[in-house]
Each structure stands twice: as structure tokens, then as C-alpha cells.
Amino acid sequence: MIKLIPRNQPSKSMIALTPLIAVLLTMLVGGALFVALGKDPFAAIRMIFWDPLFGEHAFYYRGQILIKAAPLIIIALGLSFGFRAGIWNIGAEGQFIMGAICGGAVGLAAYPSDSWLLYPAMVLAGALGGMLWGLIPAFLKIRFNANEILVSLMLVYVAVNFLSGMVTGPLRNPDGFNFPESRAFQSFSAAHNPEIWAGTGIHIGVLVMLGLVVGCYVMLTRHIFGFNIRLAGQAPRAARFAGISPNRMIMICLGLSGALAGMAGLFEVTGPAGKLSTTFPLGYGFTAIIVAFLGRLHPVGIFLAGLLLAVTYVGGDIIQSQLSLPKASIQVFQGMLLFFLLAVDVLVMYRIQLLQRRVR
Amino acid sequence: MSLISLQNLTKTYPGVIANDAVSFDIDHAEIHALLGENGAGKSTLVKMIYGLVKPDSGTITFQDKPFAPREPRAARKAGVAMVFQHFSLFEALSVAENIALGMEKPPKPAILSDQIREVSVKYGLTLDPERLVGDLSVGERQRVEIIRCLLQEPKLFIMDEPTSVLTPQEVQTLFETLRRLRDEGTSILYISHKLEEIKQLCQRATVLRGGKVVATCTPSAETAKSMAEMMVGTKLTTPQKIKPEFGQPLLRVQNLSVKSADPFGTSLVDINFTLRAGEIMGIAGVAGNGQDELMLALSGEIRTPPASVQIEGGFVGQLGPAKRRQRGLLSAPEERLGHAAAPDMTLTENVLLSAYHRQNLGRRGFIDFARAQIFAQGVIKRFDVRTPSAENSAKSLSGGNLQKFVVGREVMQNPRVFVVNQPTWGVDAAAAAAIRQSLLELAMAGAGVLVISQDLDELMEVSHSFAVLSEGRLSPPRDAEGITVEEIGLLMGGAEIA
Numbered sequence: 042m043i044k045l046i047p048r049n050q051p052s053k054s055m056i057a058l059t060p061l062i063a064v065l066l067t068m069l070v071g072g073a074l075f076v077a078l079g080k081d082p083f084a085a086i087r088m089i090f091w092d093p094l095f096g097e098h099a100f101y102y103r104g105q106i107l108i109k110a111a112p113l114i115i116i117a118l119g120l121s122f123g124f125r126a127g128i129w130n131i132g133a134e135g136q137f138i139m140g141a142i143c144g145g146a147v148g149l150a151a152y153p154s155d156s157w158l159l160y161p162a163m164v165l166a167g168a169l170g171g172m173l174w175g176l177i178p179a180f181l182k183i184r185f186n187a188n189e190i191l192v193s194l195m196l197v198y199v200a201v202n203f204l205s206g207m208v209t210g211p212l213r214n215p216d217g218f219n220f221p222e223s224r225a226f227q228s229f230s231a232a233h234n235p236e237i238w239a240g241t242g243i244h245i246g247v248l249v250m251l252g253l254v255v256g257c258y259v260m261l262t263r264h265i266f267g268f269n270i271r272l273a274g275q276a277p278r279a280a281r282f283a284g285i286s287p288n289r290m291i292m293i294c295l296g297l298s299g300a301l302a303g304m305a306g307l308f309e310v311t312g313p314a315g316k317l318s319t320t321f322p323l324g325y326g327f328t329a330i331i332v333a334f335l336g337r338l339h340p341v342g343i344f345l346a347g348l349l350l351a352v353t354y355v356g357g358d359i360i361q362s363q364l365s366l367p368k369a370s371i372q373v374f375q376g377m378l379l380f381f382l383l384a385v386d387v388l389v390m391y392r393i394q395l396l397q398r399r400v401r
Numbered sequence: 402m403s404l405i406s407l408q409n410l411t412k413t414y415p416g417v418i419a420n421d422a423v424s425f426d427i428d429h430a431e432i433h434a435l436l437g438e439n440g441a442g443k444s445t446l447v448k449m450i451y452g453l454v455k456p457d458s459g460t461i462t463f464q465d466k467p468f469a470p471r472e473p474r475a476a477r478k479a480g481v482a483m484v485f486q487h488f489s490l491f492e493a494l495s496v497a498e499n500i501a502l503g504m505e506k507p508p509k510p511a512i513l514s515d516q517i518r519e520v521s522v523k524y525g526l527t528l529d530p531e532r533l534v535g536d537l538s539v540g541e542r543q544r545v546e547i548i549r550c551l552l553q554e555p556k557l558f559i560m561d562e563p564t565s566v567l568t569p570q571e572v573q574t575l576f577e578t579l580r581r582l583r584d585e586g587t588s589i590l591y592i593s594h595k596l597e598e599i600k601q602l603c604q605r606a607t608v609l610r611g612g613k614v615v616a617t618c619t620p621s622a623e624t625a626k627s628m629a630e631m632m633v634g635t636k637l638t639t640p641q642k643i644k645p646e647f648g649q650p651l652l653r654v655q656n657l658s659v660k661s662a663d664p665f666g667t668s669l670v671d672i673n674f675t676l677r678a679g680e681i682m683g684i685a686g687v688a689g690n691g692q693d694e695l696m697l698a699l700s701g702e703i704r705t706p707p708a709s710v711q712i713e714g715g716f717v718g719q720l721g722p723a724k725r726r727q728r729g730l731l732s733a734p735e736e737r738l739g740h741a742a743a744p745d746m747t748l749t750e751n752v753l754l755s756a757y758h759r760q761n762l763g764r765r766g767f768i769d770f771a772r773a774q775i776f777a778q779g780v781i782k783r784f785d786v787r788t789p790s791a792e793n794s795a796k797s798l799s800g801g802n803l804q805k806f807v808v809g810r811e812v813m814q815n816p817r818v819f820v821v822n823q824p825t826w827g828v829d830a831a832a833a834a835a836i837r838q839s840l841l842e843l844a845m846a847g848a849g850v851l852v853i854s855q856d857l858d859e860l861m862e863v864s865h866s867f868a869v870l871s872e873g874r875l876s877p878p879r880d881a882e883g884i885t886v887e888e889i890g891l892l893m894g895g896a897e898i899a
Contacts, residue, residue: 272743282754283723
């Protein structure tokens with residue numbers, strides 16, 4: 042039998058190194074996976090991690106990295122507050138979709154307005170849509186003690202179906218030959234989230250993401266709200282003693298992460314995705330969970346982890362086109378990253394003792 | 402020859418020497434006291450005898466043979482039994498089922514029940530084997546543990562702080578049982594810091610301090626004070642209580658009833674009392690009679706109808722802890738680590754739990770860590786909290802030091818009303834005296850103080866008025882002057898409550 046015994050003094054440097062070790066282990070086992078698929082593992086790993094940053098076409102890929110990183114980081118920042126407080130929002134993907142639908146609908150309803158007020162209104166509607174979607178599991182948890190992990194996860198599939206309903210119904214492009222997609226937001230500039238400097242990939246969402254990284258860092262380390270979140274996560278009874286209501290915490294954490302996910306969805310649909318369609322969900326909401334943990338739930342860590350995961354997304358596209366590997370292989374790769382992170386974490390925090398089986 | 406003899410037992414943990422060359426003997430048919438403050442190494446020592454911890458060096462001789470139990474099972478087989486301070490019983494199972502679970506080869510249920518009845522009659526431990534443990538009082542639960550041990554017919558019986566959960570009458574019953582056991586030839590190692598009890602019960606005492614044996618004495622020839630000084634190693638002064646004039650009512654509790662959320666918890670039933678300015682009210686009672694629920698209802702962690710709790714005439718029953726603090730009601734719960742303090746946070750961060758608003762430790766939500774640190778350092782200084790700095794984590798402090806910190810954190814905020822549960826639980830004698838002194842000073846400055854405690858000596862020492870919590874009901878408060886321990890004991894047992 043194996044027994045895990047907590048280490049008295051887990052090594053500080055090991056805790057800091059864990060994400061790096063997890064990345065290395067992922068490369069190792071991922072490489073083995075590529076060998077099993079009959080591909081050159083060194084070429085594959087190089088294409089995933091090196092080519093997007095420094096390869097021949099890096100000038101194009103670098104912009105793509107920021108485009109992919111922005112939604113991941115915005116969503117992960119929101120999730121990290123709840124995760125610290127022990128509130129598990131697994132349904133950011135659904136909140137991301139609902140934000141895109143609600144914010145997008147506001148824009149589409151105003152077509153062809155050119156008011157500069159339109160875009161802020163869409164961002165607001167997107168955040169609100171994501172927030173309300175996040176508050177459903179919060180309400181059910183408070184009222185009926187329903188598990189927020191299950192409820193928020195199941196609501197993702199509700200949101201996906203709602204999206205297909207919308208793009209084949211009310212939000213379908215009237216001039217779009219019955220394709221299941223909305224009007225392109227590019228078609229009226231007031232609702233468009235353009236690349237601000239051509240070729241850099243920087244759009245409004247990227248700037249908001251940078252602001253949020255700084256804002257969340259200040260909140261977490263300097264503000265009583267961040268302190269209360271940490272307290273609620275570390276010592277729930279002490280939090281109650283301090284006067285923090287657990288129910289309010291649930292509402293705030295799920296509402297906040299929903300709002301940020303919704304906002305990210307709006308930036309995505311009006312920018313890189315360009316329109317609402319059934320192919321809009323790309324799994325950012327799920328990958329953001331990996332980003333949050335890989336970044337140790339810390340804003341700066343999340344920023345770095347978001348960039349790393351964005352690199353693997355872009356790298357995944359490269360191996361798909363150049364090595365004709367299936368799309369799922371990069372998802373397995375990303376999943377491995379979370380798996381190894383959690384596994385290495387356990388080994389850093391605990392030591393293993395082998396117990397002899399007792400003879401009865 | 403003695404029954405058991407310890408020779409130079411040493412056990413080191415990272416950073417501390419828990420036991421340093423400890424040697425002493427226990428004779429046949431002797432009740433031997435093991436005395437010492439928290440952290441003196443008593444627990445480690447008995448764990449070595451019981452096979453839970455392996456000594457680094459040193460030997461044990463038991464019944465003239467070398468004795469090195471690898472695990473508790475081996476110790477039990479050799480004739481060593483132990484009753485722990487914290488019971489390991491399943492509340493949803495019956496007494497007999499619980500006892501059967503602890504046995505190697507339990508007999509048939511009917512036979513076991515008969516054995517339990519036989520033992521319980523023989524030693525005066527009234528207990529029905531068929532009752533659910535969840536329905537038993539704490540004293541009765543202890544009997545389950547004792548009978549479980551007695552069925553093994555031990556040669557050496559170890560008891561760790563057995564009386565901390567008992568009423569005075571229950572204590573006397575327990576002592577009867579222990580004396581009868583001794584007369585039959587069983588030796589008992591009795592761990593306690595209650596000196597009067599040791600004087601009554603034990604033939605010899607070994608005193609531990611800092612992991613070393615510092616004295617061996619005959620308790621009947623010592624005074625409680627002299628033994629306390631052996632434990633602490635310094636002279637002790639007791640705080641002085643002055644009977645003041647009470648001022649206007651500060652805290653009024655009216656028809657307070659609370660349904661416990663825990664199925665085996667105790668619901669509060671129609672509690673009424675008034676606490677006046679300058680008054681220290683002691684609330685006695687055996688653990689599990691509603692102390693936790695009362696504490697939570699007063700601190701605001703449980704909400705009740707508005708009028709059931711009133712501070713200076715204002716209704717606060719519906720308010721949470723933060724709002725009550727603004728009205729001047731501060732509290733210090735019993736459980737230090739995890740409830741009164743967050744274990745992994747620094748002391749500076751821990752003052753924010755209750756002092757953020759009252760001490761202006763922030764502006765517009767932004768924490769002023771410099772001010773928080775200054776406040777934390779103030780608490781550390783005034784209450785003599787032993788820690789390298791305010792930036793050490795709460796869990797790095799010993800229990801007694803953390804207790805000084807969490808009580809000090811509230812006292813330093815000049816509460817109007819201060820509610821404290823078990824203020825000196827697990828705290829050494831010198832620190833306990835300092836904490837009690839600070840409570841007296843608080844009352845002298847015009848605050849109302851409510852002390853919930855199971856330590857009767859402590860309550861007698863500090864309180865002006867006195868009430869007993871029993872099965873969720875509170876006896877009418879009475880003047881503490883002239884009350885005897887016997888009267889309190891009867892009240893604690895649930896008698897005389899109208």
C-alpha cells in the first residue's frame with residue numbers, strides 16, 4: 042500500500058520549479074506519444090514550442106500567440122479567484138459562449154449603427170451575459186447545495202446548444218444564404234474589435250487583458266477583497282469568524298469569473314472569430330483551467346502560463362498542417378501538462394511511504 | 402521490582418527534543434502522576450510506551466522484560482491500555498458495537514453485552530451497552546473508552562487528561578473506579594495538570610519540563626502551588642479580583658434559541674441573561690452542552706432573530722460578525738488554529754481578521770500592511786507572544802503563544818463586550834495568569850466580559866457572576882461570591898434548573 046505523508050517543510054524552490062518540471066515531463070511523454078504515432082518527436086516538439094516564437098514564420102505566429110493568450114488569460118484570472126476560495130467554476134466555456142451571444146446580440150441589434158457607444162455597450166452586455174450564466178450554479182449551490190462543478194460544467198452544453206439555436210434562428214445573418222452564422226462584425230466598424238497595430242495581433246482584448254493582470258495582482262496582494270478570497274480558501278471557519286459570508290463569496294466568485302469569461306467571449310467573437318457560428322467554441326474556457334493552475338493562481342503566473350498555452354495552441358496548428366497529426370493530439374498534450382503539474386505538486390507537498398501489506 | 406521502568410528515553414523531532422533522557426519507574430498497584438505543561442513532552446512519552454512512537458534511544462523494561470512495542474496492538478497484548486483525551490468512537494453505533502470494533506476477536510454480541518454489564522457494575526461505571534454513542538454525554542463516552550480498556554485486563558492503564566471533560570461529581574466517580582483498579586493490582590499512569598486532583602489520587606508524581614524529568618515528588622506532601630512551580634520553574638502570582646460596581650447593561654440575550662446544524666450537536670433553548678459594564682460573567686459547563694453554539698450565536702456566525710441579542714439596547718441578532726464588531730462586541734473562539742486564526746497566514750495578516758475595521762488598517766479597501774504590522778507587534782509585545790516576528794505564520798506558534806495572540810488581538814481593540822471561549826485552554830500557567838489578568842483589567846476599564854470555560858478553577862478566579870450551560874439551557878446567573886464547587890457541579894449535571 043502507498044501512503045502519502047505531508048512534508049513538514051516543502052522546498053520553496055521546488056514549488057517554484059514545479060511548472061517547469063511539468064512542462065519538461067510533458068515534452069518527454071508527449072514526445073513518446075508522437076513516436077507512437079510514427080512521427081519524429083524532436084521535430085514535433087520543436088514545432089510546438091520553438092517555431093511559433095522563433096521559427097521561419099514567427100513574425101506571423103507571434104501575433105497569433107497574443108490573440109490566443111488574451112482570452113485564456115482573461116478567463117483564467119477570473120477563475121483563479123474562485124479556485125483560491127475553493128469554488129470550482131468548471132463552466133467558463135459556457136460563460137464565454139453566453140458572453141459572446143449576449144454582447145454580440147446587442148451589436149447585431151444595432152446594425153448598422155456607427156455610434157462609438159456601441160462597443161462599450163457590447164462589452165458590458167457580454168460581461169453581464171457571462172455573469173448571469175455563472176450565477177446560475179451559484180444560486181443552485183446556495184439554495185439547494187447543488188455541486189457547482191457539475192452544474193457549471195453541464196451549463197456549457199446548454200450554452201453550446203443555445204448558440205446553435207441562435208445562429209440558426211434570431212441571430213442568423215439575413216444576407217447569409219441561410220448559413221448557420223451571424224452577420225460578420227467586421228461589416229460595421231462600431232461593433233468590430235480590430236487589430237490595433239497591423240501584424241502584432243494586439244486588439245482591445247489584449248490591452249484589457251494586460252490591464253486585468255495588473256489589476257488582479259493589486260487586488261490579490263493589496264486589497265481586502267483579495268485577502269478575504271485567500272482567507273476563505275485557506276481557512277473557511279476563520280473566514281466566517283472574520284465576518285465573510287460563504288454565500289456571498291460563492292456569488293462573487295462565480296459572478297466575477299463568469300463576467301470575465303463573458304467579456305473574453307465578446308472580444309473573441311467581435312475580433313479573431315469575426316462572427317457567431319457553431320464553430321465558435323474553441324475550448325478556451327477549459328484550457329483556461331490549465332492556465333490558472335499552471336500559473337499557480339497568481340496573476341503574473343497566469344500571464345506567463347497563458348502565453349505558454351497559447352504557444353502550444355499555435356504549435357498545435359503547425360503540427361497539424363506540417364506533420365498531419367490529428368487535432369486531438371495537441372489537446373492530449375495540453376491535458377498532460379495539467380496532469381503532470383498536479384502530479385509533481387503532490388510529490389513536492391508529500392513524500393511517499395510504502396507500507397507493507399498487513400497480514401490478517 | 403517495579404512494573405515498568407523507563408531508562409534514558411530520548412525522542413527528537415526536527416527542531417525540538419521532545420524527551421531528553423527520561424527515566425522513572427511505576428510500581429505495582431500504584432497511581433503515578435505525570436505532570437507538566439503543554440509541550441513538556443508528556444504525550445510523546447506515553448506514545449512511546451503505547452507503541453505509537455519509537456524512541457531514538459533508551460529502553461523500557463516492563464514486567465522485568467525488555468519492552469519495545471512496534472505498534473499499539475503489541476502494547477495492548479502485553480497489557481498496556483490507554484484512554485486518550487480525544488475519544489475515537491462512532492456516534493451512530495451502539496456502545497457494544499463500538500467496543501467490539503476495538504477488539505481483536507470480539508465475542509458474540511450477546512456475550513459481549515453481558516461482559517460490558519459485568520465490568521460496568523464491578524467498577525461502578527453505569528453504562529447500557531445497547532445505547533447509541535451519539536446519545537451519550539461526554540462523561541459516559543469516556544466510560545465506553547475505559548470499559549473497552551478494562552475488558553483487556555491491563556497491567557498498566559494510561560489516562561491522558563481524563564477529567565478535563567467531566568463534572569466534579571463525575572470526577573469523583575472516576576476516582577472511585579481508579580482506586581478500585583489500583584487495589585486489584587493495576588498500575589495507572591495518570592497525566593494531568595490539575596494539581597488538586599493529583600494530590601487526592603496519586604501516590605507519586607514525576608514532573609516533566611522541556612522534555613526532562615525535573616522532579617519526583619509525593620503529591621500528598623506538596624501544595625498545589627509548589628507543584629505548579631515545579632512545572633513552570635518560576636514563582637507564580639495569582640491575579641487579584643476586585644468586586645466593582647456594575648454599570649449599565651451592555652449585552653442582553655433574550656429568549657435565544659438556536660437549532661444546531663450538527664445532528665449530534667446541542668441546540669440552545671431559551672437562553673436569557675444580561676451582562677453589565679464592569680462585569681465578568683462565567684459560563685460553566687461540560688463540553689458539548691451548547692458552548693460552541695452559544696459562542697457562534699454571540700459572535701454573529703449564527704444569525705438569530707434581531708431582539709435575541711442586544712448590544713447597549715440595539716438589536717444585533719440579525720447582524721454578522723463584522724457589524725457586531727463595529728458595535729463593540731468582539732469574540733475569541735475556542736479553536737485557535739483554523740477558527741480564530743488562519744494557520745498559513747502571518748500574524749500581521751491574522752490581525753486583519755478582526756481588527757481591519759476597528760483599527761483602520763486600510764483605506765477604501767486597500768490594506769495598510771505597515772499599520773497592521775504595527776498593531777500585530779503591539780499585541781506580541783504586550784502579551785509576550787514568543788515568535789521571531791509578526792511575519793511568521795500562525796501555525797508556527799505553539800498553542801499557548803497563539804492563544805495569547807488571539808486573545809490579545811481582541812483585548813487590544815478595547816471591546817465594549819468581549820466573549821471568550823476557553824481563554825486559557827492548553828496554555829501554561831504563567832501565560833494563563835497573564836490572560837486572566839487582562840480580562841480583569843478589561844472589566845475594570847468598564848467592558849463586559851463573558852467567559853465560557855470548562856475550567857472551574859479559572860471561572861472561580863475571574864468571574865463576578867456565574868451561570869451553567871447544560872444541555873443547551875442556561876441556569877439563571879447568580880453571584881459568584883460564596884458559590885461552592887459542589888453547587889456548580891450539581892448545576893453542571895443538569896440539576897436545579899428551573
